[in-house]
Amino acid sequence: MDSAPPRSPSGPTLTIGVTGGIASGKSTVTALFAARGLPVVDTDLIAREVVRPGSEGLRQLVAAFGEGILTPASELDRPALRRRVMGDATDRKRLDALLHPLIFQRMEQRLAAIRAPVALVAIPLLVETGAQQFLHRILVVDVPETCQIERLMARDGMNRADAERMLATQASRAQRLTHATDIIDNTGRPEDLPGEVARHYLRWLKVATGLGAVHAVE
DSSP: OOOOOOSSOSSSSSSEEEEOOSSSHHHHHHHHHHHTTTOOEEEHHHHHTTSSSTTTHHHHHHHHGGGGOTTTTTTHHEEEHHHHHHHHHHHHHHHHHHHHHHHHHHHHHHTTOOOOOOEEEEEETTTTTTGGGGGEEEEEEOHHHHHHHHHHHHHOOOHHHHHHHHHSSSSHHHHHHHHEEEEOOOOGGGHHHHHHHHHHHHHHHHHHHHHTOOOOOO
């Protein structure tokens, strides 16, 4: 099943996809944009919503992978599911085929309700899912892969081998940058990020005016 979203960018809102490798700081950057008033559709949050207890998404996962992916409270055991699919490309594809259509459908609904010149869509696996097909622009929060590994080891207590395996499940830095229309280098000081965010924000507002996105940011 094709997990890419069903449409091309359209409508008066300039839609920016925000992505980056694991431990790149994309969540921090997204939060800074949200603090400036930009509406954000977070696909990580949606991914949790579509597998809540009693949901169709969770029912499909259990049918595909068995009840071993559930906690005693009948909730999704995310670590168990992660262990199940991490080393098996076929299982990862099956997981994506089940969840991506549900996530994209809900994401589209939320984008359709936005009345603003610019909106962000936080998609960690943007390139991997083909989501670039429906975005006007793609912002990559970029750090070298060596930096990602060091941050994973410090943040999550991973050893180097596990951190490298985690990176190997995602698109490479080069693949992400190939699709980027905007880049924020997050290897510098944290206090430099607000200025970078402001610069992109102002540029996007100008671009949005050219698209006819005339609604006020809510």
